[in-house]
Amino acid sequence: xxxxxxxxxxxxxxxxxxxxxxxxxxxxxxxxxxxxxxxxxxxxxxxxxxxxxxxxxxxxxxxxxxxxxxxxxxxxxxxxxxxxxxxxxxxxxxxxxxxxxxxxxxxxxxxxxxxxxxxxxxxxxxxxxxxxxxxxxxxxxxxxxxxxxxxxxxxxxxxxxxxxxxxxxxxxxxxxxxxxxxxxxxxxxxxxxxxxxxxxxxxxxxxxxxxxxxxxxxxxxxxxxxxxxxxxxxxxxxxxxxxxxxxxxxxxxx
Numbered sequence: 566x567x568x569x570x571x572x573x574x575x576x577x578x579x580x581x582x583x584x585x586x587x588x589x590x591x592x593x594x595x596x597x598x599x600x601x602x603x604x605x606x607x608x609x610x611x612x613x614x615x616x617x618x619x620x621x622x623x624x625x626x627x628x629x630x631x632x633x634x635x636x637x638x639x640x641x642x643x644x645x646x647x648x649x650x651x652x653x654x655x656x657x658x659x660x661x662x663x664x665x666x667x668x669x670x671x672x673x674x675x676x677x678x679x680x681x682x683x684x685x686x687x688x689x690x691x692x693x694x695x696x697x698x699x700x701x702x703x704x705x706x707x708x709x710x711x712x713x714x715x716x717x718x719x720x721x722x723x724x725x726x727x728x729x730x731x732x733x734x735x736x737x738x739x740x741x742x743x744x745x746x747x748x749x750x751x752x753x754x755x756x757x758x759x760x761x762x763x764x765x766x767x768x769x770x771x772x773x774x775x776x777x778x779x780x781x782x783x784x785x786x787x788x789x790x791x792x793x794x795x796x797x798x799x800x801x802x803x804x805x806x807x808x809x810x811x812x813x814x815x816x817x818x819x
Contacts, residue, residue: 566683567600568818569677570744571702571709575722577693579714580749582609583784584807585690586743586802588710590793591811593647597685603652604673604702606659611651614642615791618653626655629701630662635676644793646800648684656698663697670737673793674705695729703733708744713765715751715758715777720768743769745817747810749778776810779803 570586582605589601602625603610608618627633628650639648663669677687689702703709709730713719734741746769752758766773776793781803787794794804 566600567681567687568708569681569687569689571689571691571699571706572753573691573699573702573709573726574713575693575695575710575726576714576718578748579712579719580708580778581693581712582613582690583737583788584710584712584747584749584778584810585688586610586613586788587669587793587795587804587807588811589686590644590687590688590795591808592815593644594795595811595815596681597815598646600648600650600684600687600807601642602650602673602687602689602702604656604689604698605652606654606655606656607692608652609788610654610690611649611653612791613788614644614647614649614793616640616649616651618651621651621653622679624653624655624658624721625650626653628703629659629672630666635680639680644796654727660696663701670700670704673701695726699710700733700737701743703730704738706738710744711746713746715748715765717757717761719761722766723768729796735817741771745774745814746772747774747776747778751777751779753779771784774810774813776806776813778806781806 572581574581589599593599623638628635628638639650642649689697691702725747783798783801784803787797
């Protein structure tokens with residue numbers, strides 16, 4: 566049965582979607598069957614894997630709100646072993662629509678039951694907020710990966726994030742754990758980046774991945790080509806970092 570992992574941070578622009586896409590692609594490259602669920606209404610994971618949001622007639626919205634079968638909305642990507650449940654503009658209203666649904670926090674968990682056996686991993690790219698979509702992701706998940714940018718405000722909001730995770734664990738999903746924390750967009754030339762990284766290590770201790778993701782032009786331009794970095798430029802420094810991070814992640818799996 567597939568392990569479900571949410572990629573989450575209430576702060577936007579921290580490399581969350583980039584991390585979800587590229588870890589999913591490298592897991593697939595290593596022969597693991599992966600489903601990536603785009604739960605962010607911006608749909609960046611969807612476009613980052615080469616799909617046009619405006620051309621999509623079906624998406625994760627239809628599964629969550631209109632009770633359509635998830636298997637009918639999953640699409641294969643150009644990466645072997647990697648599928649996606651995409652997002653489009655419809656997802657913008659999902660937070661409001663979910664309020665009126667029965668067992669609203671458990672909808673994603675319920676729909677995933679029919680496909681969990683088809684995958685080794687199910688990755689969920691969460692929105693940069695702590696609303697009902699994120700709560701659905703956490704209730705459905707076994708664990709959470711938190712991308713953190715090595716900049717001054719990195720730890721701002723983390724305490725609220727951790728408090729919300731604790732509440733979900735207490736009331737909705739007692740098995741939920743922190744899978745790991747990954748430092749992204751690291752600029753080794755900046756003294757503040759080294760200082761913030763040290764603070765993050767003190768805060769998260771053994772949950773922090775050893776591999777750090779650097780700032781890299783090739784990483785930032787890959788989504789505009791609709792490709793994960795393993796296909797866009799597998800030899801660049803960003804690709805090597807995400808490959809090593811995925812190897813570290815897989816080495817810690819039971």
